[in-house]
Amino acid sequence: MSREIKVGDSATLKRAFTEADVQDFADLVDDHNRIHLDAEYAAGTPFKQRIVHGMLVGSLFSALLGERLPGHGAIYLGQNLKFKSPVYLDMEVIAKVEVTAIRQDKGIVTMATTCEDNQGKTLVTGEAVLSVPWLRTPVAGA
Numbered sequence: 001m002s003r004e005i006k007v008g009d010s011a012t013l014k015r016a017f018t019e020a021d022v023q024d025f026a027d028l029v030d031d032h033n034r035i036h037l038d039a040e041y042a043a044g045t046p047f048k049q050r051i052v053h054g055m056l057v058g059s060l061f062s063a064l065l066g067e068r069l070p071g072h073g074a075i076y077l078g079q080n081l082k083f084k085s086p087v088y089l090d091m092e093v094i095a096k097v098e099v100t101a102i103r104q105d106k107g108i109v110t111m112a113t114t115c116e117d118n119q120g121k122t123l124v125t126g127e128a129v130l131s132v133p134w135l136r137t138p139v140a141g142a
Contacts, residue, residue, distance in 0.1 A: 003071065005109060005135060010098040011069040013060055016090050017052045025056045052087040057124055060095035061113045069097055070109060070132045079113070081126040092118045097128065107136030 026032050034041040035051055042050040058081050065074055087093055094116050101110040109132045115124040 003134060005070055005099060005102065005132065007099050007102060009069060010096055011064050012094055012096045013064050013068070014092060014094050015060055016092045017056060017087065019089060021056065022050070022052055022089060025053055029053075029055070047086050047088075050089055052089060052091075054081070054083045054087075054124070057083075057087050057093060057095075057115055058126070060093065060115065061097060061126070061128060064095060064097045065111070065128060065130060069099070069111075070130060070135075073133060074109075075131040075133075077108070077129045077131055079126060079128045081113070081124055083124055085117075085121060085123045087115070087117075087123055093123060094118065100127075102135065104135060104137045107132045107134070109135065 022036055026036060031053060035045060035047065036053055037050065039050055042048070058079070061079065062076070065076065066072065096114050098112045099109060100112050102108070109130045111128045111130065113126040113128050114122065116122055
């Protein structure tokens with residue numbers, strides 16, 4: 001695969017997580033924390049309402065990296081996440097990935113990862129590191 005990638009390239013994805021999404025995720029990963037599933041319980045927390053699992057929100061980065069930038073064939077090597085503000089059910093989230101560094105000799109790409117609401121408030125920040133085999137520069141004599 002030969003696709004050019006440069007520092008500053010970015011991709012975005014918009015998504016709102018529904019009741020069904022949160023329930024399906026809870027069942028899939030066996031995380032039935034009441035803050036995600038029980039409205040009455042959540043009303044008594046500082047959030048005042050149910051919140052979406054942080055890792056479900058973070059999964060938007062996997063979708064962007066695997067499907068859009070760098071795309072098919074890229075392999076996650078690592079991801080860190082910082083959850084800055086809650087994501088509520090049916091709230092539109094804009095996930096963004098942006099290339100911040102490329103190590104051509106190894107085919108390693110570092111990307112800033114962020115989620116914001118539709119008002120521009122930061123919800124999640126982080127950094128992803130990926131192996132992008134088609135970027136690897138062959139070493140002479142190897």
